[in-house]
Structure formats: C-alpha cells, structure tokens
Amino acid sequence: MKLINLGILAHVDAGKTSLTERLLHAAGVIDEIGSVDAGNTQTDSLDLERRRGITIKSAVVSFVLDGVTVNLIDTPGHPDFIAEVERVLNVLDGAVLVVSAVEGVQAQTRVLMRTLRRLRIPTLLFVNKLDRRGADAERVYAEIAEKLTPAVVPMGRAYDQGTPHAGFLPYGPDDGAFATAAAEVLADADDGFLAAYVDGDGDVLTDGRLRHELATRTARARVHPVFAGSAITGAGIAALVSGIRDLLPTAGGDPDAPAxxxxxxxxxxxxxxxxxxxxxxxxxxxxxxxxxxxxxxxxxxxxxxxxxxxxxxxxxxxxxxxxxxxxxxxxxxxxxxxxxxxxxxxxxxxxxxxxVPRPGGAAHHFAPPTLETVVVPVRRSDKGALHLALTQLAEQDPLINLRQDDVRQEIYVSLYGEVQKEVVATTLAEEYGIEVEFARTSVICVERPIGKGAAYDLIGTDANPYFATVGLRVEPARPGDGVSFGLDVELGSMPPAFFTAVEETVKETLRQGLSGWEVGDIAVFMTHSGYYARQSHSHGTFDKSMSSTAGDFRYLTPLVLMAALRQAGTVVCEPAHRFHLECPADTLAAVVPALVRLGGVPDSQQPKGSGAVVEGEIPAARVHELQQQLPGLTRGEGMLDSTFERYQPVRGPAPTRPRTDHNPLDRREYLRVVKR
Missing domain, CATH: 2.40.30.10 (Translation factors)
Known part of the structure; x- marks a missing residue:
C-alpha cells in the first residue's frame, strides 16, 4: 500500500484542525467530527490547546484514504509556534496549505508558503470556509497567484458561496477552462511542455496528458493545484482526497540501506x-x-x-x-x-x-525567537526544580534557549511571543507543579563583526598563566552562516582533544559578545598553537603541573577570542518584523505617521475593498506598542500580523546585556577568578 507523510499548515483560524477532523471522519477513524470551539478534536490533546482553541504542539495521526496510508501531521498556525511548524517540514512527502475563503492570504500564509517553496515540498492548496459569509474563492485564487506563487492551477469551481449549500465542482475531461489554465502554468514550469504547446501538439491538451504532467510537476514542487470547500460541511473534501492520492508523491527510501x-x-x-x-x-x-x-x-x-x-x-x-x-x-x-x-x-x-545522516540532508532554517524573559518561581524553594523543568522543556523545543545568570540568580528563557509565554507558564504549573512569574521581557539582539581582528597568547610568558598557546583571527562571514571554525595551523601540531577544546570554547564564548549579545555570521581561524607534552614523575604518574591539559585551552581561549573581537569591532543588530496591517481607508492618515514614529518603514499601500493594506518593516521591540495603539487609531477595526524578517543595525545607542560569564573582556579580573 502506498504511504505518504502529509503536513497540514495554515495561518491561525484558517481551519486546518477542522480539516484534519474531516479527513479522519472520511477515513472512518472517528465517528463524529470534533470541534475546535468545543475542545474535542483528535489532534489538540493538550488542555491548553482545547481551552484556547489553537494548536500548540504538532500531532501525528494515521489513516487510509482511497488505498493510500496517510500519516498526517497537524501543525500550529499561531506565529508564536513557527518553530514547531518548521521542524516538521523536513520529514514531509507533501503538504496541504489551508487558506480561508473569507480572510484570504494572511501574513503567516505567506511565511509558510515561502518556506514550503524553499524546501521544495510538494504542496496542494485548499481554500476553506466556502460556506462562510463573505467567501470568495475567485478573489482568493487571485491573491494566491499574486502573493504566494503564480504557478497555481484551480482544480474546479466553487458555487453557492457564503451559504450552507456551498460546494466545489471538480473540472472534468471536457473543461476547456481547466485545459487552458493548466497548459499555461505547465508551459511556464517546463521547457519541453512549452515547446510542444507552442508547436500546436494537440496531445498536450488532452485531459490524461495534462493530469499526468500536473502530477509530475506537483511532485517536483513546480506547480501547486488549488482545491476549495468547507471542512465543516464536507464540501470539496472528496476532490481534495483525490488530489492527495493522485498528485502528491508517496514516501520513498531504500529499505535495504543503513538506517x-x-x-x-x-x-x-x-x-x-x-x-x-x-x-x-x-x-x-x-x-x-x-x-x-x-x-x-x-x-x-x-x-x-x-x-x-x-x-x-x-x-x-x-x-x-x-x-x-x-x-x-x-x-x-x-x-x-x-x-x-x-x-x-x-x-x-x-x-x-x-x-546514518543523509547526504545533503536539508538544513533547519528556524526563525529565531526575538524575546527574552526572566522566569521567577513564586515559591523560592522551587528554584532548583524550575531549572530542571525548563531544561526538559528546552529538550522538547531546541529554540527555547536557557541562560543562567549566577551573579543575579536569574533564569532567562527566549520565546516567540506572549502566547508562548502563557504556554510555558501553564505547562510548568500543570505538569511540574511550579507556579512562575515573568519579571521582565526584552528583545533579543545579536552582534556581528565589523572588520577583522587577531590576537594570541604564547605559552611560557609571564602574561599567560596557562600551559597553552592560542592564536585566533576573526572576520565577518556571510549573513546566515552562523559561527564557523577553521585551522590556519597544522592539524598534527597538537593533540586533537586540544583543538576540540578550542573550537567548543570559541562557540560557547561567542554567546556573549562585546555588548553581551550572541555573535553570529563570524568566521574564526586558529593561527597559533602550542602545548607542553605529557610529563610524568620518575614513578610514572602523570603530572598536570608540568603538562598541558584541555582545561588550559578552555581557560585561555576566551581571553584571546575577546581580544581579537575587540580589535574587529561589532555592531549590535535588532530583530525587524515584516508587518501586514489592514485598516479602514480613512484611518491611513493616522496609522502611517504612528508607524513611522515607532520606527516602522511602510513600503507598500494598496486598497482592499473599503479598506487598505499597509506592509513594511518595524523593529520587533515596537510591535507590542503598535498592537496597543492600533484599536484607537482604527476605531477597533485594524488587524495586524507580523513575522520575523531579518536583523538590522540598531539606530542610536546600542543596547547592552549583562554578562553571565567570567567576563574575558576584563583580563585582570578574569585571571583573578579563572585560575589554572
């Protein structure tokens, strides 16, 4: 039996969990369709998910549809949980991206489609909620072609939209509109098909040839068929199921290869x-x-x-x-x-x-968390248990980074937004019995090197108390490269364990740069190395007082690295969000100046019905202020979505973050504390 691992993705409230319920019902797995509002869906198993009516954790269910075994992964739609979505994508054979027939393409829809296209994941689109007042599938088809990808092929026509009787009629073999639309999109996606189409080859316009070519290009993520219907009423679901069966590729893999x-x-x-x-x-x-x-x-x-x-x-x-x-x-x-x-x-x-890792396996491209908050236990006696609980949560979500400030006795947690903060607090209370408060929340900045810098410390000199020679050169790397480490010395010049100690310490030390923020997009090269060989007393026991250890390299590396980084210089960069704001047209005169005052840069304005849409960038630190001001600026009718876009240099004085290490920027104090 064929097998497909399928993801369902959408902007929050577009109806993907309801679609999952409908597919489970169609497969006979459940007898009654659950409701998100009632909190009785199959995949939203957490109590908080049921109470809030949103998906927080990805969930897997399996069923058989038309002879195909489907492992379906229901993913969160709220932007606070984008990492939960992204980590699922690399394990999918195909995806269904759900778009509301009423709200149309939304901010998170664009983020998801951009990621699906980058990872080349075969994707069908499903325009949901045809039965809702205001539904307009044709308008949404146009939005999809304009804002997501022009390589879309509608697979049928909607009727009786906005009523309980709304439905979706798939195109048949004799539909000329389908043949023309499909041929034009396929011609753009494939040069061979284009040549045959231009030459007037009548065979390319036959229904069988078109659907075969459509399946081939869909499997290569070059073309995206679009279906429509209602997950609540079941309209259009049969056509979507046929599309999943006929157009998406099934799971491959070599059963005889190493695991x-x-x-x-x-x-x-x-x-x-x-x-x-x-x-x-x-x-x-x-x-x-x-x-x-x-x-x-x-x-x-x-x-x-x-x-x-x-x-x-x-x-x-x-x-x-x-x-x-x-x-x-x-x-x-x-x-x-x-x-x-x-x-x-x-x-x-x-x-x-x-x-065994797959050759050329896809890399993860998680949008970074942009907020950091201090977590404080309500009961001081829970401090030790809190650290353990947060460590376990970080294991389940690698983007929940923990920072322990031993000087101030504080624990910092990085998050995506206020909803995720609520989830962390509720999870700690319900699963670990720990009540917490959040002392303060700040935006997470990063540092990037400006130029090149180099420094070294030689073994046996008065200024170096450690039995190690370390020299490092730092220079800017390409955006997105993170931290790389290379050798400008012979690999055999000292034991491998010492090189490993330097590399690991470099990456650990760069978590706090000159201003206390994590340093990224930097290349580090080891330029000097040296050590004292293993020495023993006459009776043969190892004497570390005469020999270099990995600890010597771990202690010395932060001093050399920070000296090189200080010479290179860094710039502090703050996260910028891409925003999508909808408001009544007559409120633009108040909205745009407010955006500018908050550091926003609007780069497009366009009408939408009786309203307007403004898009652009805004510093992440000001998004919450904009959300608070928006109701007053738009008579309560404004809608704002924002997602992380990039890091940009901070305007004005650069913010600093308190250090939680032994501060290798202060050599005298560091050497006083970090003794050999």
Missing amino acids: SGSVFKVDRGPGGEKIAYVRMFDGAVHLRDQVPVVRPGGSGGATGGVDGGVDGGGSKVTGIRVFDQGAAPVRPVVRAGQIGRLTGLADVRIGDTVG
Missing part, C-alpha cells in the same frame, strides 16, 4: 522517559537495536558528536510504536517511509539523526 531517520518531535511519557518521533528515510530500526544518535553541527547540518549510548555503540531502542490507521500500535520494527515513536534514546533531541 537513517530524523527526529522531529520529543515528548515525555508517564514515567518521564523520552519519546522520540522519528521519520525513517532509509533502512529500518528494530526493537533492541543499538543505534547512533547524531547531532547536527551548525546551521549547515554537518554532523557532530554521537550519543554515547550503551557499550559505546549508540542507544538501545527499548520500545517502538508505528503510526498506522488511526493508532500507534506496538511494533517490532519501524521501516523506511514510516513514522515511529521510539523510547530508549535518553539523550535524543529534536533535529537529531537516528542512524
């Missing part, structure tokens, strides 16, 4: 054990197998260290459940193409590879 799978979600079971959700791409993992867990290294997806595991051969798989026909039954093996829940991988994290 290779990707972890896209981590949960904890009733006993606190980790549960890893793994999409297998090749091979198979059997119960009680010893499998390596490989951590990605850096933004490029290079592999890093291997989980120590049992007997040095990896971690032992102690349990396997495989998603199948509405459940996840216990199985002895999970095979290529399938999604399984594995237990026994104690140190596993999201993004890890189980088995």
Whole structure:
C-alpha cells in the first residue's frame, strides 16, 4: 500500500484542525467530527490547546484514504509556534496549505508558503470556509497567484458561496477552462511542455496528458493545484482526497540501506522517559537495536558528536510504536517511509539523526525567537526544580534557549511571543507543579563583526598563566552562516582533544559578545598553537603541573577570542518584523505617521475593498506598542500580523546585556577568578 507523510499548515483560524477532523471522519477513524470551539478534536490533546482553541504542539495521526496510508501531521498556525511548524517540514512527502475563503492570504500564509517553496515540498492548496459569509474563492485564487506563487492551477469551481449549500465542482475531461489554465502554468514550469504547446501538439491538451504532467510537476514542487470547500460541511473534501492520492508523491527510501531517520518531535511519557518521533528515510530500526544518535553541527547540518549510548555503540531502542490507521500500535520494527515513536534514546533531541545522516540532508532554517524573559518561581524553594523543568522543556523545543545568570540568580528563557509565554507558564504549573512569574521581557539582539581582528597568547610568558598557546583571527562571514571554525595551523601540531577544546570554547564564548549579545555570521581561524607534552614523575604518574591539559585551552581561549573581537569591532543588530496591517481607508492618515514614529518603514499601500493594506518593516521591540495603539487609531477595526524578517543595525545607542560569564573582556579580573 502506498504511504505518504502529509503536513497540514495554515495561518491561525484558517481551519486546518477542522480539516484534519474531516479527513479522519472520511477515513472512518472517528465517528463524529470534533470541534475546535468545543475542545474535542483528535489532534489538540493538550488542555491548553482545547481551552484556547489553537494548536500548540504538532500531532501525528494515521489513516487510509482511497488505498493510500496517510500519516498526517497537524501543525500550529499561531506565529508564536513557527518553530514547531518548521521542524516538521523536513520529514514531509507533501503538504496541504489551508487558506480561508473569507480572510484570504494572511501574513503567516505567506511565511509558510515561502518556506514550503524553499524546501521544495510538494504542496496542494485548499481554500476553506466556502460556506462562510463573505467567501470568495475567485478573489482568493487571485491573491494566491499574486502573493504566494503564480504557478497555481484551480482544480474546479466553487458555487453557492457564503451559504450552507456551498460546494466545489471538480473540472472534468471536457473543461476547456481547466485545459487552458493548466497548459499555461505547465508551459511556464517546463521547457519541453512549452515547446510542444507552442508547436500546436494537440496531445498536450488532452485531459490524461495534462493530469499526468500536473502530477509530475506537483511532485517536483513546480506547480501547486488549488482545491476549495468547507471542512465543516464536507464540501470539496472528496476532490481534495483525490488530489492527495493522485498528485502528491508517496514516501520513498531504500529499505535495504543503513538506517537513517530524523527526529522531529520529543515528548515525555508517564514515567518521564523520552519519546522520540522519528521519520525513517532509509533502512529500518528494530526493537533492541543499538543505534547512533547524531547531532547536527551548525546551521549547515554537518554532523557532530554521537550519543554515547550503551557499550559505546549508540542507544538501545527499548520500545517502538508505528503510526498506522488511526493508532500507534506496538511494533517490532519501524521501516523506511514510516513514522515511529521510539523510547530508549535518553539523550535524543529534536533535529537529531537516528542512524546514518543523509547526504545533503536539508538544513533547519528556524526563525529565531526575538524575546527574552526572566522566569521567577513564586515559591523560592522551587528554584532548583524550575531549572530542571525548563531544561526538559528546552529538550522538547531546541529554540527555547536557557541562560543562567549566577551573579543575579536569574533564569532567562527566549520565546516567540506572549502566547508562548502563557504556554510555558501553564505547562510548568500543570505538569511540574511550579507556579512562575515573568519579571521582565526584552528583545533579543545579536552582534556581528565589523572588520577583522587577531590576537594570541604564547605559552611560557609571564602574561599567560596557562600551559597553552592560542592564536585566533576573526572576520565577518556571510549573513546566515552562523559561527564557523577553521585551522590556519597544522592539524598534527597538537593533540586533537586540544583543538576540540578550542573550537567548543570559541562557540560557547561567542554567546556573549562585546555588548553581551550572541555573535553570529563570524568566521574564526586558529593561527597559533602550542602545548607542553605529557610529563610524568620518575614513578610514572602523570603530572598536570608540568603538562598541558584541555582545561588550559578552555581557560585561555576566551581571553584571546575577546581580544581579537575587540580589535574587529561589532555592531549590535535588532530583530525587524515584516508587518501586514489592514485598516479602514480613512484611518491611513493616522496609522502611517504612528508607524513611522515607532520606527516602522511602510513600503507598500494598496486598497482592499473599503479598506487598505499597509506592509513594511518595524523593529520587533515596537510591535507590542503598535498592537496597543492600533484599536484607537482604527476605531477597533485594524488587524495586524507580523513575522520575523531579518536583523538590522540598531539606530542610536546600542543596547547592552549583562554578562553571565567570567567576563574575558576584563583580563585582570578574569585571571583573578579563572585560575589554572
């Protein structure tokens, strides 16, 4: 039986969870369709999800539709949980992007489609809510072509829109409108088809040829068929199911190759054990197998260290459940193409590879969290338990970064927005019994090097108390490259463990730059190296008082690195959001000046019905102020969406962040505290 791992994505409230319920009902998995408002849907299992009526955690359900086994992943739609969406995308065979027939293309819709196209994920679009007042499928088709991609092919026509009787009639073999529209889009996507079309080859316009070519280009993410209907009434669902079956590619993979799978979600079971959700791409993992867990290294997806595991051969798989026909039954093996829940991988994290990494595997491109908040336990006695609980939450979400300030006895957590803050607080209270408050929230900036800088410390000199020589050169890297480390010395000039100590310390130290912010887009090269060889007393015992250790390199590296960085200089950059603002046309005269006062840069204005749409960029730090002012500026009719776009240099005085390390910028104080 064919298998497809399918994602459903949408802007919040577009109806993707309702669509999931409708598909489950069509497959016979559930007898009654749940309601998001009633809080009884299958995939929104968290209490907070049911109370708020939004999806927070991705969920997997499996069922059979028209002879195809579908592993369906329902993802969050709220912008605060964009990382939860992005980490799922790399394990999909195809996706359905849901767009509201009333609201049309929204800010998050554009973000999602841009990501789907970048990752080349085959995608169908479903225009939902045809039965709602104000529905206009034709208008939304035009918006999709204008704002998402011109390579779209409507697969039918909507009728009785805005009424309970709204429906969707798929185009048949004799529909000339379909043939013309499909041929034009396919010609733009394929030179061979274009040549045949221009030459007047009548065969290319036959329904069978068109649908074959459409399936081929859809599978390559070059063309995107568009369906319409209503998840609530079931209109158009049959046509969508046929599209999923006929147009999206099925799961591939070599069943005889070495095991290779990707972890896209981590949960904890009733006993606190980790549960890893793994999409297998090749091979198979059997119960009680010893499998390596490989951590990605850096933004490029290079592999890093291997989980120590049992007997040095990896971690032992102690349990396997495989998603199948509405459940996840216990199985002895999970095979290529399938999604399984594995237990026994104690140190596993999201993004890890189980088995052998795939050559050229897609890198993660998570939008960074732009807010940082101080988490304070209501009961002081919970401070230790709070750190442990937050560490476990960070394992489930690698973009919840923790910073511990031992001087001020504070814990910092990075987040995406106020809704995610509420989720963290509720999770801590309900799952860990820890009540917390948030002391303050600030915007997370970054630092980037301005120029080049170099520094070194030589072993055996009075100014260097450590048994190590370290020289480093820093220079700007390309935007998005993160931190890279290279050698301008011979690899054999000292033991590998010492090079590893320097590289790890470089990356750790760059979490706090000259102004206290994390440094990115920087290349670091080791230019000098030296050490004292292992020395022993006459009776043969190792004497570290005469020999270099990895600790010497870990202690010295921050001093050299910060000296080089100070010479290079850094610029502090703040996050900028792309905003989409809709308001009554007669309020533009008040809205645009307010945007400018808040540092916003509007770059487009266009009419929309009786209103107007303004788009542009605004500093992330001012988004909340804009949200507070908008009701008064627009008589309560304004709607604002914003998503992270890029980092831009801060205008005016650069903000600083208190350091939480031993401050290698102050050499005398550092050497006083960090003794050999």
